[in-house]
Amino acid sequence: MGGIMEETSVISDAQAALYQRQGFLTLEGICPPEEIELIRTTLLDLFKNRTGYDEGAQYDFVSRDDPSKPAKFPSMHDPRHYAPALLKTRYHQHALALARQLLGEDAALYGEHALLKPGLTGPETPWHQDEAFRSPDFEYKELSIWLALQPVTEENGCMQFIPGSNKYEVLEHRSPGGDKSLHPLECCADFPRELAVPAPLQAGDATVHHMRTLHYTAPNTSPAPRLAYILIFNTPPVYKPGRREFPWLEGRWTDSQTRRKQWHKRGGLAIEVMRRLPSARLTSPRWMAWATIRAVNKVLRGKRQPASGGEAPPKEVA
């Protein structure tokens, strides 16, 4: 795949057409070399200090949270809230330009996710479609940009994709082992796993994938940890209730959601609103409509917790 083009057109028309066809793309050098170490050390420090744990921003991606033990698969959403310098990187600029090229001018950052897969013990991330984590009551345009912060191969858990699965409906998913307190979802429908395409990358390269593209990462059998920084972009989701059901979301409730809820009650809600306000698109009717429906759904959902099915932060959820 070709390198990153400057500013407005981040990828060529041929690359964009390939993305639309196969549902993913590999991008060389989307992160400038001088920023790789900065992003890497910023995220590793956040993990080391368990920053945001009490707010539900850090959690174990594959097990129940136990603060007395190291997480089996440390995971963090929205690290920019704790390290705002991340937002100032050229990587963020390039990623936004790419998202706008592929999704349209009203695309904006929906969330971030950092995943640290430990060396030798880091488990797989099961096959899934990101849309399976979202509320079934909306129509979406969403993509994720997965940045490698060291070289990645199948051995340490590079992304693997099923080409063309972006054209599938959302397939059936379930919680691993039926445990609805865990973060991952796994796709339990039939799909051609033998078509999986691994996407090895150098540090600073990324993959971009559509929210319906089936993807997976293998256990990390290498001795070193594998760190990825994922940016998720969307356009305002359109409310279309009653079209479909995602029963696998019913009754999902993670330890980090409990911590987040407790933090909100201790005054964290106001902090969260203040954090999100600068990026809220208050002048766009489409974004305002989405924010209002989301807020109403959240209140209704809060009344009947623990349950799920609504919008939640990326991979909090996930």
Ligand SMILES: O=C(O)CCC(=O)C(=O)O
């Ligand atoms: O890095 C991983 O292990 C999984 C990432 C993922 O599922 C995603 O970016 O949507």
